[in-house]
Amino acid sequence: SQTIHQWPATLVQPVGSPLSLECTVEGTSNPNLYWYRQAAGRGLQLLFYSVGIGQISSEVPQNLSASRPQDRQFILSSKKLLLSDSGFYLCAWSRIRLPRDILPYNEQFFGPGTRLTVL
Amino acid sequence: SQKIEQNSEALNIQEGKTATLTCNYTNYSPAYLQWYRQDPGRGPVFLLLIRENEKEKRKERLKVTFDTTLKQSLFHITASQPADSATYLCALVTGNQFYFGTGTSLTVIP
Numbered sequence: 001s002q003t004i005h006q007w008p009a010t011l012v013q014p015v016g017s018p019l020s021l022e023c024t025v026e027g028t029s030n031p032n033l034y035w036y037r038q039a040a041g042r043g044l045q046l047l048f049y050s051v052g053i054g055q056i057s058s059e060v061p062q063n064l065s066a067s068r069p070q071d072r073q074f075i076l077s078s079k080k081l082l083l084s085d086s087g088f089y090l091c092a093w094s095r096i097r098l099p100r101d102i103l104p105y106n107e108q109f110f111g112p113g114t115r116l117t118v119l
Numbered sequence: 120s121q122k123i124e125q126n127s128e129a130l131n132i133q134e135g136k137t138a139t140l141t142c143n144y145t146n147y148s149p150a151y152l153q154w155y156r157q158d159p160g161r162g163p164v165f166l167l168l169i170r171e172n173e174k175e176k177r178k179e180r181l182k183v184t185f186d187t188t189l190k191q192s193l194f195h196i197t198a199s200q201p202a203d204s205a206t207y208l209c210a211l212v213t214g215n216q217f218y219f220g221t222g223t224s225l226t227v228i229p
Contacts, residue, residue, distance in 0.1 A: 034217070043123075043125075043219050043221030043222055044208065046219075094217075107153060107168065108153075108165065108217055109165070110162025110164070113160070113162050115160075
């Protein structure tokens, strides 16, 4: 079965410090990978998604970046954190939908999340 | 880009009643729409999906409708239970991209 891991679970960082959040997936290969941020009382904001190693798409301009050094590893980074970067960060994976697929079998599976507080 | 709106107000209902949550979207219709449940401090969990050519989908006590003319999906929980209390998110899916709504907080009162 597939599992998705995120760490750390919680993080408190000062403004201006760097950030590195890691996400790994087990039990599947070539997944689509996603980073979301959820601010308090708000919905999920898609930050980045990746359909393969080294392939990153960004949805919103920001001071965050993402990398996919391995097939099942997705990293979210920042060189200098801002107060507005505080939030709940979620990593997710889905199966790539192939053209021959009859059913849209690509629900998303989410990790446990990282609660980031920037002070 | 897509804009997705869900009931902004929290929904409180009595146990045993039917909860109805709304998801409205703008712009183009997605290939399909999904509903997720999120408990506090946890990641969302997939519940069910409905395709653009389907009007209704059921799974146990859950029912989803999809009206591409109104650009709206309704999510129903029948015979609600306190354990159904959570935030429910709708997500529009086009290709490999997912767009989530802000979610509706549901509380089922015993």
